[in-house]
Amino acid sequence: MRKFREQPFEKPPEEELPPPVGPRAPDAIDRLIAEHGPATICAILAPVLTEARVARIEQVLAARLGSILPVVEDVYEPHNGAAVIRSAEALGLQELHVLETGVRFQALRGITRGCHRWMDLARWRDARACVDALHARGFTVLATTPRGAMPLDAVDVSRPVAIVFGNEHAGLPEATIAACDGAVVLPMFGFTESFNLSVTAALATSQLAARRRAFLGADGDLDPARVAHLRARWYALKVRGAAGVIERAVSARTHGDVAPEPQSP
Ligand SMILES: C[S@@+](CC[C@H](N)C(=O)[O-])C[C@H]1O[C@@H](n2cnc3c(N)ncnc32)[C@H](O)[C@@H]1O
Secondary structure, three states: OOOOOOOOOOOOOHHHOOOOOEOOOOOHHHHHHHHHOHHHHHHHHHHHOOHHHHHHHHHHHHOOEOOEEEEEEOOOOHHHHHHHHHHHHHOOEOEEEEEOOOOOOOOOHHHHOOHHHHOEEEEEOOHHHHHHHHHHOOOEEEEEOOOOOEEHHHOOOOOOEEEEEOEOOOEOOHHHHHHOOEEEEOOOOOOOOOOOHHHHHHHHHHHHHHHHHHHHOOOOOOOHHHHHHHHHHHHHHHOOOHHHHHHHHHHHHHHOOOOOOOOOO
């Protein structure tokens, strides 16, 4: 039988890395969007994209949910880090926050398959700072632990919810649990004492996202400015050499040159 060989963690290019603390820092694409405006970026790049791609981006944008937000603390296994990102993106969640109080977050690229690019990843070194920032944005912040007092079903989804998951070994530190607004349990009925971290994150966020969408009566909840920015960002991520295409188109508009050639799908 062929032996499974673990793929080493690949460090993403520097500009894809979020800042050491806080929300994702603007990268080259964000800067182009800020300079020219999202509508201009979309007008330049839309002819380079296939109709199917544009339609898919609109479909995903319409279902993007910002008000259910997973937070993971000190994940050891890159497989788990990647699985958390992949499930969150597949569920249509826009943000993942990573607490690195002791362990640098890593995600196996072979498992994420690049899906982290569509999300906003924030990194924090201090649980209190992360929780305070989420409170300031109106989130209820809940810890998860097999010894939690509140069953997941009882979580109030009429407000945005951030849900915090601990690592594979010790789970969440007491200080993080204390900083949160409550501790949630996913009921278990077997002999096993806890779920796997990435399984818990998928189970919990899947249920919370479904209930939040039912509460909102809509799949997506991002405000129009964020949708416009993401549309321009995702167009740019889908076009090879987008920065060059944009610069040439802006220059052509200024000097009356020709439009860019469409790329093959
Ligand atoms: C493998 S578990 C850690 C187990 C650890 N020994 C503990 O007691 O917390 C990894 C993470 O998954 C989440 N988790 C696992 N099972 C859970 C459950 N039944 N209810 C709530 N959270 C759970 C928690 O966030 C936990 O920190």
